[in-house]
Amino acid sequence: MLQKHFQMLARYNTLANRRIYDTCALLSDADRKRVRPAFFKSIHGTLNHIMVGDRIWLTRFAGKETPSAGLNAILYEDFAELSAARTLEDQRIENFVANLTQEFIKGTIKYVNNQGKLYEDPVELLITHFFNHQTHHRGQIHxxxxxxxxxxxxLDMHRIINP
Known part of the structure; x- marks a missing residue:
């Protein structure tokens, strides 16, 4: 059942984020914000991008539209605030998947992307993308x-979920 699969991915997401944030906390603020050869320029920028993406998708899954702050927005300059927000966002994600219904999973969602283009995609694909997006960018941080x-x-799933 896909709901159980998405619940496992949400749990992995929470645990992997905690490992990444705990490790990033060992860095100085300057090291986290140092410009590196990465799409979102720094560890801090990429952590913020993951948060931006999560909020966009959770808003879409709720059937609402969200104004884009820009995919490279820095929602939290302060790492401690970003870390606290991440913890709350991960709980929000786990709550979201805990309440998924088969009817919702088998449906579609219409949304406008950041370039203003209208899409309609299967929810099953979008939730899979949602988790893949996080994994992709955690890999960049790694x-x-x-x-x-x-x-x-x-960050191997089988080492985090089943240690």
Whole structure:
């Protein structure tokens, strides 16, 4: 059943984010914000981008439209505030998937993307994309951590979900 699968992905997301944030907390603010060869310019910028994406998709899943702050928006300059918001957002994601219905999962969602283009896509695909998006960008952060003195954490799903 897809609901159980999405619940597992939400749990993994929470645990992987906690590992990433705990590791990033060991860096100085300057190291987190150092410009690196990455699409969102820094570890801090990429952490903020994941939050932006999560909020956009959760708003769409709720059937609402969201004005875009821009995919590269820095929602939280302060790392402690960003970390606290991440914890709340991960709980929101877990609550969202806990309440999924088969009817919703098998439906479609119409939404306007950041370039103003209208789409209608299957919810099942969009929820899968939602989790894949987070994993993709956590991988970028993992890579940026290898460019620091701090070792990146293990993020393998089978090592986090079933340690």
């Amino acid at each position: 890579d940026m951590l290898t460019q620091t003195e701090i070792a990146p954490p293990v």
